[in-house]
Amino acid sequence: MRRFSILKLTLKVVLVFIILLLVVGPFVGIAIWSFARVWYWPKPIPQEFTLRYWAEVFKQGRVLNSLVLSLKIALLTVGFSIAIAIPAAYAFARYRLPAERILLFLFLMPQAFPQLPIFINLARVFGRMGLRGNMWGIVMAHTMASLVFSLWIITATFKSIPLDLEQAAQNLGASRWRVFWTITFPLGIPGVIAGAIHVFLWSMGEFNAAFFIGAPFIQTAPVLMYTASAGYNMQIASVIAIVLMIPSLLFMLVIERFLKAEYIAGIGG
Amino acid sequence: MRKLCGVMLLIVAAVLLAQANIPIKVTLTMMVAGDQNMVDFFQYEIAPEFEKLYPNVKVKVVGTGPGDAGSQQIIQQLQLEKDSGKDKWAIDLVVIHEAGTIWAIERGLIRPYTDFLTTRRLVTMKTAEVALGVNVNGYVMPMFHSQTAIAYNPRFVKDPPKSYAELVEWVKKNPKKFGYNGIKGGMSGVSFVFGWVYWKSKNPDVLMNGPFDEKYMEDWPQIYAELKEFNKYVTLTAGNAGTLDALNRGEIWMGPVWVDMFYTWIREGRMDPNIRLILPEPGMPGQPMYFAIPTKAANADYALKLIEFVTSPAVHAKYIVDKFNWYPAIGVEYVVPHLGKEVFERLYRDIKEADLLKFGKRMPIADYRTRMLEAYERWVEK
Amino acid sequence: MKRRRDLFVGFLLILPALIVLGALYVYPLILSVYTSFTVQGRYGLTNYVKAFDIYWRDIIYSVAISFATTVATLIVSVVVSGYLRFKSWKFLELMYKLPLFIPFLIVGHAMRVFLAPHGTLNNLLTRILRIEELPGLSRSWIGLVWAFVWIMTPYATLIVLGAFRSLDSAYIEAAQNVGASKWKIVIDILIPMCRPSIMVAFILTFVRTISSLTIPIMVGPASPNMITVNMMFRVNYFNDWGTANALGVVSYLIVMVFAIYYLRFMAAERGGIKA
Numbered sequence: 001m002r003r004f005s006i007l008k009l010t011l012k013v014v015l016v017f018i019i020l021l022l023v024v025g026p027f028v029g030i031a032i033w034s035f036a037r038v039w040y041w042p043k044p045i046p047q048e049f050t051l052r053y054w055a056e057v058f059k060q061g062r063v064l065n066s067l068v069l070s071l072k073i074a075l076l077t078v079g080f081s082i083a084i085a086i087p088a089a090y091a092f093a094r095y096r097l098p099a100e101r102i103l104l105f106l107f108l109m110p111q112a113f114p115q116l117p118i119f120i121n122l123a124r125v126f127g128r129m130g131l132r133g134n135m136w137g138i139v140m141a142h143t144m145a146s147l148v149f150s151l152w153i154i155t156a157t158f159k160s161i162p163l164d165l166e167q168a169a170q171n172l173g174a175s176r177w178r179v180f181w182t183i184t185f186p187l188g189i190p191g192v193i194a195g196a197i198h199v200f201l202w203s204m205g206e207f208n209a210a211f212f213i214g215a216p217f218i219q220t221a222p223v224l225m226y227t228a229s230a231g232y233n234m235q236i237a238s239v240i241a242i243v244l245m246i247p248s249l250l251f252m253l254v255i256e257r258f259l260k261a262e263y264i265a266g267i268g269g
Numbered sequence: 270m271r272k273l274c275g276v277m278l279l280i281v282a283a284v285l286l287a288q289a290n291i292p293i294k295v296t297l298t299m300m301v302a303g304d305q306n307m308v309d310f311f312q313y314e315i316a317p318e319f320e321k322l323y324p325n326v327k328v329k330v331v332g333t334g335p336g337d338a339g340s341q342q343i344i345q346q347l348q349l350e351k352d353s354g355k356d357k358w359a360i361d362l363v364v365i366h367e368a369g370t371i372w373a374i375e376r377g378l379i380r381p382y383t384d385f386l387t388t389r390r391l392v393t394m395k396t397a398e399v400a401l402g403v404n405v406n407g408y409v410m411p412m413f414h415s416q417t418a419i420a421y422n423p424r425f426v427k428d429p430p431k432s433y434a435e436l437v438e439w440v441k442k443n444p445k446k447f448g449y450n451g452i453k454g455g456m457s458g459v460s461f462v463f464g465w466v467y468w469k470s471k472n473p474d475v476l477m478n479g480p481f482d483e484k485y486m487e488d489w490p491q492i493y494a495e496l497k498e499f500n501k502y503v504t505l506t507a508g509n510a511g512t513l514d515a516l517n518r519g520e521i522w523m524g525p526v527w528v529d530m531f532y533t534w535i536r537e538g539r540m541d542p543n544i545r546l547i548l549p550e551p552g553m554p555g556q557p558m559y560f561a562i563p564t565k566a567a568n569a570d571y572a573l574k575l576i577e578f579v580t581s582p583a584v585h586a587k588y589i590v591d592k593f594n595w596y597p598a599i600g601v602e603y604v605v606p607h608l609g610k611e612v613f614e615r616l617y618r619d620i621k622e623a624d625l626l627k628f629g630k631r632m633p634i635a636d637y638r639t640r641m642l643e644a645y646e647r648w649v650e651k
Numbered sequence: 652m653k654r655r656r657d658l659f660v661g662f663l664l665i666l667p668a669l670i671v672l673g674a675l676y677v678y679p680l681i682l683s684v685y686t687s688f689t690v691q692g693r694y695g696l697t698n699y700v701k702a703f704d705i706y707w708r709d710i711i712y713s714v715a716i717s718f719a720t721t722v723a724t725l726i727v728s729v730v731v732s733g734y735l736r737f738k739s740w741k742f743l744e745l746m747y748k749l750p751l752f753i754p755f756l757i758v759g760h761a762m763r764v765f766l767a768p769h770g771t772l773n774n775l776l777t778r779i780l781r782i783e784e785l786p787g788l789s790r791s792w793i794g795l796v797w798a799f800v801w802i803m804t805p806y807a808t809l810i811v812l813g814a815f816r817s818l819d820s821a822y823i824e825a826a827q828n829v830g831a832s833k834w835k836i837v838i839d840i841l842i843p844m845c846r847p848s849i850m851v852a853f854i855l856t857f858v859r860t861i862s863s864l865t866i867p868i869m870v871g872p873a874s875p876n877m878i879t880v881n882m883m884f885r886v887n888y889f890n891d892w893g894t895a896n897a898l899g900v901v902s903y904l905i906v907m908v909f910a911i912y913y914l915r916f917m918a919a920e921r922g923g924i925k926a
Contacts, residue, residue, distance in 0.1 A: 021772075025775075029764035029771035032771070033764060039538075041518050044774050088667070088668040091661040091662075116902075117899025118676060118680060121682045226868075230508065230868075241761065245753055248753050337888070341888060
């Protein structure tokens with residue numbers, strides 16, 4: 001009996017180790033690279049370490065510029081995406097629109113259908129309009145593609161707010177406008193925040209649109225990461241990768257308990 | 270009296286205006302084809318120095334990536350500018366490969382300018398006049414010359430093959446330990462392929478100097494079939510940088526690299542400093558990078574000044590040769606006074622000047638070049 | 652009358668969203684189909700002939716890779732979900748979700764470092780197993796599928812586990828009472844009863860895999876390529892928009908087969924969105 005439990009314990013330790021290796025292992029590799037100065041085979045860890053590449057995140061230069069650009073684009077995208085999504089979501093939740101499901105599905109298309117050809121052609125259209133190599137071009141593309149996150153999540157939130165609350169207020173003579181701002185919207189704030197975070201995360205990590213519309217003239221953090229990685233500038237690429245990963249992981253841990261398959265399952269990234 | 274006053278006022282105004290004219294802010298936009306080291310060179314070394322000389326100028330560097338793809342991106346952008354019909358193009362200066370230069374001249378995207386360049390007469394290389402067999406005289410100023418060679422790791426390769434023939438024997442004994450990038454992702458692999466064709470061809474000189482005639486291509490199917498057989502024993506890497514990284518990580522023991530990138534990687538700590546170079550018989554091609562000025566560049570005057578700056582002997586010696594390990598574009602005698610002895614010893618440590626003269630080949634002329642690349646796609650990749 | 656007015660207001664409210672979608676999505680979508688049929692101003696199938704001629708192997712390869720990824724992802728997520736349905740294990744619960752929001756590009760880079768011949772994984776394994784040399788998985792189809800499965804599993808598991816958990820325990824208890832083992836319950840009861848959710852996971856995984864550009868670029872072999880990579884090459888190397896768009900349309904068609912099923916399924920099952 002005792003031996004059995006020891007065996008079981010060892011098994012469990014081995015299992016934990018394997019899971020850790022598979023899931024966390026890839027992060028370990030880039031974490032080591034981000035501190036390496038000199039690292040050649042056959043040493044398992046770098047010959048020399050440095051903080052130089054991490055310093056680039058904080059000092060003026062290519063890395064910081066790209067991160068700031070990505071942040072700007074992501075925040076603008078969140079702003080536009082939410083501003084457009086709130087009225088639409090309210091309409092979907094409160095006005096019985098015809099073909100509601102098909103309309104909602106339409107907004108999923110940019111995410112559930114191959115994106116690459118869309119962005120390639122959008123880049124071409126933007127090229128003619130002078131929006132290529134321009135931050136606003138990327139913001140527009142991101143707003144379009146991320147609309148589904150904000151729209152779907154906010155629609156679901158508005159739908160979950162009981163109608164009788166609003167009706168009671170309306171019976172007391174409040175206008176629909178007033179009811180929205182005093183009752184529906186405050187109750188829907190968690191959904192708006194969740195939508196905003198989704199849009200933000202997606203925009204920060206987005207590569208295809210940023211590459212075809214922005215590069216080579218402006219480089220968002222993912223595009224710089226790609227260029228660095230393609231040129232085997234492992235340290236720069238790894239540093240940016242880790243910086244970009246932090247918000248994703250934080251968000252995952254924070255909302256872990258609130259995670260509902262319905263919200264993200266349909267979305268895909 | 271009043272008239273005089275008026276004239277005086279006008280003169281003062283004109284002088285003031287002229288004064289005000291001087292510090293007009295200029296953004297000098299340049300597009301650079303090539304690996305990251307080229308972009309870094311301009312962004313972190315040349316731009317700050319140049320901006321110190323001309324405080325009203327801001328240099329903006331746009332990198333488009335290595336190989337023909339990088340040049341292609343520049344051509345696309347210039348073509349867009351041309352098609353837009355604008356009087357002033359947004360791109361002031363391009364740094365481009367030989368093939369890209371030819372495309373650009375054909376389409377009228379760059380203009381002749383070197384008559385105005387004082388450093389042009391310091392150039393001794395033939396490539397300033399002829400690129401891939403096409404006359405480019407006047408349109409280009411070489412920025413540097415670079416050479417491909419085979420890098421090998423002495424830890425595993427005690428006695429490196431000294432020729433393509435020995436290399437073929439070697440890979441059979443050490444399968445998958447030689448790596449190159451095919452023809453995509455950079456010119457180091459392309460150079461290796463050209464070197465292979467030179468080695469096997471009966472008329473390598475015709476391929477390099479012309480004339481073009483299909484009869485010189487008759488032996489190609491056989492040549493490429495043998496290359497395909499050779500490829501069975503090698504690893505295909507992801508580009509110029511991919512080969513260097515695989516060498517550093519010990520994943521391959523030998524591979525073709527650009528000499529300049531190789532030394533730069535050692536300096537940055539990204540390359541095992543024990544790795545050495547060899548230029549195998551009968552040789553591998555090298556190439557220059559060119560400065561060119563777009564036909565309707567808005568700030569052509571400052572572009573010219575920047576070219577002048579980079580190719581002036583002192584700057585050329587310090588940055589091009591010493592810091593970035595390129596071979597000088599201007600005659601060696603002009604840079605020697607500005608360089609320490611150890612720089613030369615480093616640059617010519619493995620590949621002696623004599624080797625370079627003997628085994629440093631040219632790229633094939635444009636007509637053969639295109640066909641060699643297509644042949645590789647058709648006969649080797651499929 | 653009020654209904655008409657309501658409809659009008661509702662329509663006005665969704666109008667901005669529709670304009671954005673129309674101008675920035677539908678227009679380029681139509682443009683991509685249109686471009687795929689034109690060669691220098693003439694209509695024709697030349698682009699498709701060229702696309703199939705050069706890339707027919709890559710088209711099959713893309714479908715095969717996506718299919719392999721999907722199957723592997725589903726197996727992993729059913730195993731994880733089956734385990735978590737019966738036993739609570741906080742560690743595993745956290746681990747399976749960890750990659751959920753990581754951008755694909757970063758997965759590509761991390762996997763390239765991890766799976767390289769002398770990468771993190773082999774560095775560790777060669778030392779544990781005391782073997783001289785292990786083959787590298789990056790830049791091979793195995794590495795590619797590995798990277799895809801790694802990033803797809805969290806979503807799939809989220810869906811499958813959600814379905815497993817929402818199933819009435821009465822069925823399971825009944826089966827347990829007659830002495831069925833847990834894995835038998837998973838295979839005989841949970842999977843068949845949750846088939847709709849598993850189908851959703853299947854379709855989503857497949858579509859996301861075949862549309863991905865960054866992971867194949869970073870981890871995939873030099874050849875064959877996924878069609879997304881070919882699209883990028885066509886545009887960046889050859890400035891050839893026709894063939895790139897023809898490949899794009901091919902990818903639409905492949906996905907369409909699944910999308911139609913998904914749409915019909917969602918409409919029938921739960922209307923796409925649940926409050």
